[in-house]
Amino acid sequence: MLVELLSQPFTGQLGNRLIDLLDSGKYHTLNILVAFAKTSGVLRLKSAIEKFRFSGGKVNVIVGVDLGGTSHEALTSLLINTDSLAVVHSEKIQTFHPKIYHLEGAGGDLLIVGSNNLTGGGLWTNFESSLIVQTKDSEESSDALNSQLRDYRKTLFRLKNSFLNIGNQSDIDTLLHNGYLLKEVDAQVRLANAARKRGTSKRLFGNGASAPIPQISATKPKSSANPKPTTAAPASPPISPVSPLDWQTIWFETRRMTGGSRNILDLSASSLVTRGDPTGTPFDLGDPKFMRGSVVFFGVNPSSTSQTKDIVLNFEGTDYEGNTILYPSGASANGTWRLQIKGNSSTNQKITDAFKLKGPGHFLVDKIVAFTKIDDSYYLLSVYADTELSRFETASKILGNNGQTSQARKIGLL
Structure with missing residues (x-):
């Protein structure tokens, strides 16, 4: 023995x-x-x-x-x-x-x-x-x-x-x-709101010992075969990787969505900050009124508009591969990045078909969608009613808009 x-x-x-x-x-x-x-x-x-x-x-x-x-x-x-x-x-x-x-x-x-x-x-x-x-x-x-x-x-x-x-x-x-x-994001929201009510207190201890958590690499980022010419972008601080344990969840107010199946989510290149301070985070843009946009959460450099990236979304226990992040061009372009939520499972079930099983209408419309980072290319997808918006706003460490104006849809980092 x-x-x-x-x-x-x-x-x-x-x-x-x-x-x-x-x-x-x-x-x-x-x-x-x-x-x-x-x-x-x-x-x-x-x-x-x-x-x-x-x-x-x-x-x-x-x-x-x-x-x-x-x-x-x-x-x-x-x-x-x-x-x-x-x-x-x-x-x-x-x-x-x-x-x-x-x-x-x-x-x-x-x-x-x-x-x-x-x-x-x-x-x-x-x-x-x-x-x-x-x-x-x-x-x-x-x-x-x-x-x-x-x-x-x-x-x-x-x-x-x-x-x-x-x-x-x-x-x-x-x-x-x-x-x-x-649900995990609901638990995060509850804990964050409880902590906010208690208020801040003086920190008496250090950060403990280094303990790396493994990357899963459920799928690898995919570059487009014929990249578009890269658009020049203003100089900005280098992007720091988003740790799976820091800023692990981002949420979006969806409103009407886009795409025929209402399954395309706009991702901002930069965002207006309405509460919180992005200084020192991967979203730091050097201006406390603005931060790098939601596309950074998924490990994409907003200025690299020729890049595409496929991610895996785990929705209700099933992995769906082939959800593509891209910067569209041509008639479909609206000046922002997009996440096409269109993946397939290992049994060739479409994630959009899983959404259809939730009932009539488009499942993601007028909702809150949350992505919890498991790996740089692997995320847990959760969906909540938009009636929960005020709870999500209160719980967020950083609250902003999915764009540079106050009329853009709300986003938050938990």
Whole structure:
């Protein structure tokens, strides 16, 4: 039996270790029992889990829904990418709080028990500690440990009304509609508004230790084969990359949208600032009244009008590739960048068809659309009613317009 203490981020990051273990070919089953799950963790493991399952592996997840720690989007992604999914919750003051990752293999098992939740922070950036125990089938202690873990899972199964098997999307939606889950951007808005009410306080501590979070690179930026002549742009400070953990969500007021399917979103090259200070951020334009526009959030230089870029949008658990950012020319040009929300899934389902399933009319019209950055080319897409606009405005660190005038549609950075 081999035992190791993993002290994240100093001696490694559990997310990277799990990806390596899933890719190793040594294991046939992954069992996860955690308190919280967010897309920041689930989507970064998704590719490794897909390959593991494609090779015949099984993935079983039991997760809690206490304290707002698990999101609607994370459960949706887990439902698609696991063999079994269940939720544990007690209506009394009792939190489901384990963090266990158990890999079963023909030559022995590996058990990880510690403080790491199934989130970007838990698996990569937080200060976390976990004990990693590797056993061999020939060892008596291995049998005892595996028996205890199986008994624990069986005990959870016997919780009856406190144990819910998630069999379909409607089970997850029911949890959302009854307040057991939040959508991730909604949770950001609530936390930001609560913090704003509390007001600012003096910072007493530093920024901790460096803990890089991996880029997923679900797709690579694509340059056009026949680029248009680049339009000269005024000199401005160089663009800093937008970190997945800083300025991670941008939202847009859509109003009527454009395109035949009302699926084209204008992205500004520069924006009027109505509240907040972009100084020192990737949006700094050297003028506190204006900032670099919303296209910068997606890693596009506003002055490089010959560039095109394809991004992946994860909408309700499904990845849609081929959503193109471009600067149009000719009769379709309106002097601004555009995001064409037109991607296809791996099963050739169009994202616009997924929108049509939401009901009559154009789904994105008169809404708030929010993009949460997972990777430079990979974003979580969320859609909210425009009646939520005032909440989004209040929560935003920087509030502005998707253009240089006050009549342009509202945008905000959370």
